[in-house]
Amino acid sequence: MTQKTVIGVDFGSDSVRSLLIDAETGTELASCVAEYQDWKQGKYCQPDAQQYRQHPADILNALTRCITDLEPIVGADLMKTVVGIGVDTTGSTPIAIDHDGTALALKDEFAANPNAMFVLWKDHTAIVEAEQLTSKAKSWSIDYTQYVGGTYSSEWYWAKLLHVLREDAEVAANIHSFVEMCDWIPATLTGTTSPAQLKRSRCASGHKILWHERWGGLPEDAFFTAVDPLLSGFVDRIGQDSYTSDVSVGQLTAEWAEQLGLPQSVRVAVGAFDCHMGAVGAGVTANDLVKVIGTSTCDIMVVDHDAIGDKAIAGICGQVDGSVIPGMMGLEAGQSAFGDFYAWYKRLLAWPLALLGDSQLIESIEARILPELGKQLADYPLNLKQPLATDWVNGRRTPHANQRLTTAISQLNLGSDAVDIFHAVVEATAFGARAINECFETQDVPINRVIAIGGISRKSAEIMQLCADVMNKPLEVKASDQCCALGAGIFAAVAAGVFPDVATAQQTLASKTESVFEPRADKAALYSQRYQRYQALGGFIETSVAKE
Numbered sequence: 001m002t003q004k005t006v007i008g009v010d011f012g013s014d015s016v017r018s019l020l021i022d023a024e025t026g027t028e029l030a031s032c033v034a035e036y037q038d039w040k041q042g043k044y045c046q047p048d049a050q051q052y053r054q055h056p057a058d059i060l061n062a063l064t065r066c067i068t069d070l071e072p073i074v075g076a077d078l079m080k081t082v083v084g085i086g087v088d089t090t091g092s093t094p095i096a097i098d099h100d101g102t103a104l105a106l107k108d109e110f111a112a113n114p115n116a117m118f119v120l121w122k123d124h125t126a127i128v129e130a131e132q133l134t135s136k137a138k139s140w141s142i143d144y145t146q147y148v149g150g151t152y153s154s155e156w157y158w159a160k161l162l163h164v165l166r167e168d169a170e171v172a173a174n175i176h177s178f179v180e181m182c183d184w185i186p187a188t189l190t191g192t193t194s195p196a197q198l199k200r201s202r203c204a205s206g207h208k209i210l211w212h213e214r215w216g217g218l219p220e221d222a223f224f225t226a227v228d229p230l231l232s233g234f235v236d237r238i239g240q241d242s243y244t245s246d247v248s249v250g251q252l253t254a255e256w257a258e259q260l261g262l263p264q265s266v267r268v269a270v271g272a273f274d275c276h277m278g279a280v281g282a283g284v285t286a287n288d289l290v291k292v293i294g295t296s297t298c299d300i301m302v303v304d305h306d307a308i309g310d311k312a313i314a315g316i317c318g319q320v321d322g323s324v325i326p327g328m329m330g331l332e333a334g335q336s337a338f339g340d341f342y343a344w345y346k347r348l349l350a351w352p353l354a355l356l357g358d359s360q361l362i363e364s365i366e367a368r369i370l371p372e373l374g375k376q377l378a379d380y381p382l383n384l385k386q387p388l389a390t391d392w393v394n395g396r397r398t399p400h401a402n403q404r405l406t407t408a409i410s411q412l413n414l415g416s417d418a419v420d421i422f423h424a425v426v427e428a429t430a431f432g433a434r435a436i437n438e439c440f441e442t443q444d445v446p447i448n449r450v451i452a453i454g455g456i457s458r459k460s461a462e463i464m465q466l467c468a469d470v471m472n473k474p475l476e477v478k479a480s481d482q483c484c485a486l487g488a489g490i491f492a493a494v495a496a497g498v499f500p501d502v503a504t505a506q507q508t509l510a511s512k513t514e515s516v517f518e519p520r521a522d523k524a525a526l527y528s529q530r531y532q533r534y535q536a537l538g539g540f541i542e543t544s545v546a547k548e
Helices: 056-068 127-139 157-167 169-174 181-190 202-208 221-227 234-238 254-260 274-281 339-356 359-376 418-441 455-459 461-471 483-495 502-509 521-547
Strands: 005-011 015-022 028-035 082-089 094-097 177-180 248-251 267-269 288-293 297-303 319-321 329-335 449-453 475-478 513-517
Touching: 005 056, 005 181, 005 274, 005 483, 015 056, 015 483, 028 056, 056 181, 056 254, 082 181, 082 274, 082 483, 094 157, 094 181, 127 157, 127 221, 157 169, 157 177, 177 181, 177 234, 181 202, 181 248, 181 254, 181 267, 202 319, 202 329, 221 234, 267 483, 274 288, 274 297, 274 329, 274 483, 274 502, 288 418, 288 455, 297 418, 329 418, 339 359, 339 418, 339 455, 359 418, 359 461, 418 461, 418 521, 449 461, 455 461, 455 475, 461 475, 461 513, 461 521, 483 502
Parallel strands: 005 082, 082 267, 288 449, 449 475
Antiparallel strands: 005 015, 015 028, 094 177, 248 267, 288 297, 297 329, 319 329, 475 513
């Protein structure tokens, strides 16, 4: 029997990863990573203004490298066995396109214009627009935010579109539609970027673009026009259809097949967001909560329709039929910063190293900072008086999105050291995770298992143990470093016809459990007391922000 392989492609914030998988055994045959070169240099970004943009050419160049770099590892013959490609991306990360579906930034006149580029998920320039969308929804005949947690976020599609339209008259005059990266990449590979052909994913449409079956697709145009006439007509240019990721967009174009060194017969699956496909790669089943831990976190659950009915879960990032596994309700929550909080603290501690002037020495020391701090957590002498922090260094995603919030570190004194503050930072991210668990559980959505995937989950046993103690739940860590790409590969295998459905494909291809961290009763009790103080500190901050 001829071997069949698939490729899962995972577009992260800093790089893109490809994973070549034996589609019939689940063996991970090879993996490659390609960094975004413009992004690495900080181009088109203004962190002080919370502006984060990525050039589509940078994205496509990295895509090409991460797939073509597989061939030297496995050989040209094995690359000929690829039957499917699945794609996941960060989200909401949309881009402006013209009438033909060409990204504006790929045209000479917009090549250096950040407003014509991908507006990365963590771009928070649209806070005002998000608040206006939420306010209008609350006064409309239908609250279109009811299935996205009740609050529209500045991280999401419509707020970003409106901000770009207001910010840039030239882009506004040339834009035809706005497209999520997870939809644009498969369309580009298959030559279906034309708005009439482009397949919008159920995942992005439901969680970020306000698509829902209850109102027959997207909200009415009159709603968006009432927010701002600049949004008039965009609903018609998006379309009311959305597709689950077990569906094929089409085959590779001849040009992309040649460029990637793959057969033109390769089927490309409808895209989705990284966290949703990561949950599939982790083997998510009903009432499992999968924490995709990276620069931020996404917390993904699937539940049976009968278990949730028409109930709208407040404070989360959406509940969408088929956004994770077709035929089940997908629920999304998350934290706006997790690894980013740790990275901020590392940069703070590493600032004096620049004075040394020795780049190799600096890199060597910087690489050791977080691992060494992590080791100190194992025997940390926990008590109620140690520094305490909130995890809102990049705003709050869940529960109840509020991107105006900032972090605070309290209970500092002259005896506080670097390890104390690092513990507060890590503890804060774990407290944020517990708040998400409680958001589900207090609304009658039970959590059977908590599963962790992503780089931090396998790099730091100390952080995972702390999270288990704070949540007071066992925490499973999966064995694959590439669960998001693996999930994309699972959808590729279904779209290519290797498996009849996602659940069947998961039985063969999903990652196995590598380790389980059990909560320690004495630590869990003390963390519960500190968690109450975290909530009080957070309440004070939120009240203060509301008064500004």
